Amino acid sequence: MLDRSISDRLNILADAAKYDASCASSGTSKRNSRDGRGLGSTEGMGICHAYAPDGRCISLLKLLLTNHCIFDCHYCVNRKSSNVVRAKFTPREVVDLTLAFYRRNYIEGLFLSSGIIRSSDHTMEQLVEVARSLREDHQFRGYIHLKTIPEADPELQRQAGLWADRVSINVELPTSAGLERLAPDKKAPQIEGSMGSIRSAIEEAGDARKRFRNAPRFAPAGQSTQMIVGADGASDAQIVGKASTLYTSYALRRVYYSAFSPIPDASAVLPLKRPPLIREHRLYQSDWLMRFYGFAPHEVQQATDESGMLPLDIDPKLAWALRFRERFPVDLNRAPREMLLRVPGLGTKAVGAILAARRHRTLRLEDLARLTRSIAKLRPFVVTADWRPTQLLERADLRARLAPPAQQMELFA
């Protein structure tokens, strides 16, 4: 193969990596290089160093080591049968690029993944080598996220966790039937088996560090996964159910959703249409409901329609509230935190502010107006000292009044 320049290969291998939604560089242990011997630091919150015109944050150098692949997954631009241009980096080249970008403050670190070349073990060895070299040879203290390969030797997965802040394996599709059809070379039990062993390794390392301060860290930023939305027939209810199982079974930090987007040289098995971005957004909102708003998975599922889909025109919290109107209105001066969190239009910050403010005063609508972005949406659902909705909640057209005007749907045109 031609030895393409670094820049050509960077473009090919970044292009191939862009379908992975994860970009987070948060939640790892705090480090710095004040000692003057290393390079880099991490804080609780990662930094988005740039934003692409797709609105996504660029925090890590997101790369594939190679886009050659012996697998043939339909949704993947790198599948064996795809006609894309192929390229490959050596571990050394990835290390040098990461350092060069980091020194100029372009990035927080590296997110490295790879197509499978020769064998899963061989590929995984190379990924691990990149992380090892960054940490050992260059004392790199920035963020490293490695996408591990479920079929690879568990020992290699362990090493990945020693060097990386976060490891991930993508479940790819919400149903095993979908996986079987679209990723014939991948096996759901193997993927989840690997997630299980990573979970144990993370927990063991955590326990050990409680006893010995010098015990090695293992993926301090935990593990995450990604599900592709819209490539198979899974409903939102199924996806939400799957995500909650993943959160509980494998203690994942994050489940990312990626709207299936048309890829160059797409497999003919797949739908070719605009990626379902609004659907993806609604799924993220449902994820937040479960992680920060105290919704149980079945409650999110209650917000879906007969076919198990979340409404696209309104957010899932509003959909839930409209379905369970008997739980409203909520008295903002008295209701417990859990109930405040259920009010459509009230975010966690606003709920915090309401709780703090009501210790000092009895809340009226004007107070609410200062603490939240807009009270128009809130009115039907809340009671304040000077406001109580009358019949609003019973109105049949409440949904229509709260849903945004239809032109916001133009993405689907």
Place this chain on the structure above:
Amino acid sequence: MSRAAPTPAFVTATIAAPDDFESWRDAARDLVRRGVPPGVVSWQDGESGGADLFGALSAPASAETVSGANETPVRASKAFVEQARLAILHRDPARLDLLYSLLWRLQDKPRLCEDPADPEVLALAALVKQVRRDIHKMRAFVRFRAVPSEPGSSDQPGSSEEADAHYVAWFEPEHRIERHNARFFVDRFASQRWSILTPRLSLHWDGEVLGEGPAARREDAPGEDATEDLWRGYYRSIFNPARLKVGAMVKEMPRRYWKNLPEAREIADLVAGAQRREAAMIASGADAFAAPVPQGLEEIAAGIGACTRCPIGCNGTRAVPGEGAAGARLMILGEQPGDNEEIAARPFVGPAGQLLDRHLREAGIDRERAYVTNATKHFKFTRQGKRRLHQNPTAHEIDTCRWWLDAERALVRPRLILALGASAGRALLGRTPALARERDALHRTGDGTALKLSVHPSYLLRLDGEARAREEARFAADLRAVAEALQAEMVSGIDPSTGSD
């Protein structure tokens, strides 16, 4: 001015530098102690009067020392002090009045800052939020350019020159956050020499000591760095044109920062090209799905004749339609038409077809009553002299042509499909099967049709001697299994929708 009056008419208070919290605190404490209410204090932050920023620290202008006057200690909650340290960095000249007013009220209402609905508390929170955001954006958007320690040395990323270079950035913050942010850059880049130049001051780290210099100009920073080209290339590549969301980008990366971000030069181009690229991407594959599904076999025969959805259709050959009746119980699926088939416009008529016919007869299968077709409908070949040499279709071509096959299957509705060769298997399973392992069993496709996988007869033609005999026997056995399966289905009549026929 103020003298010893308990409530002076007017007081001017000046702080040493606009971001000097300690100096403000000293002055404010002093004023509270003397009982000077917020309304009568005029705050000067040392910059508004054009005073020299780095001039000597002037004592608070409320000059007299308050010797022994601290009858009542001045108190402020921790939350207030934390917020005030940040709020003072804001450009708004009114921030000092707000801070003083809050401090004044705190003396009577120590928990004032816990009430987020108080208008002044709210205003403070708003200032803090904007300052925090600016602090964060500076950490995000500073872009260093490397100045090699020895001119002319290699510009290879990762070389040791990289570690020795001096990294210089030009940055224009919105608020006065430079000094506050210095610690962050020291923590992160302690092992490299760096400078951050701004219109207000410059920060320099030599590897051991943080120094401060005077205001700088953009021209003082280096004009280029070869690595920036790689970075801009990366920025272009990581962008997904199918997800254009310019609003979301601008919200997080406001335009005012663009002029100092090398990657921002790409934005206009990327946005303009995005809709075009996406439309092209969809169009290149989407037409396979745009047409209505054909309602008859003749329609398919006509359709494939004009089909150019995959490159094979553009090579000038004739498409070869399937042969047989809708309602046939057996579908025989090959890979693609060959030389003879293309000429005759009929499937399986060349040497491979003849071999197949013989085996079908021996197994007792009537080809006339089966529906015979191929995974791809056009003949793919390379030319060698006068001869046209068969070439395997790619997986993508098979997957594309599957749209036609699916239409045929929907019309013919066979009970059993005999797939000859791996390409035929792929057209039915969506993956390339391992024939050696999978040919023995009888499979079911997604819609419940029975499926038998076997080799393509042209494979047998390429063998000879013992291998040929062995493989032919195996092929014959596969066909017998097909015959038996059909027989069994006829007897049991497992398909309730069509009844027995």
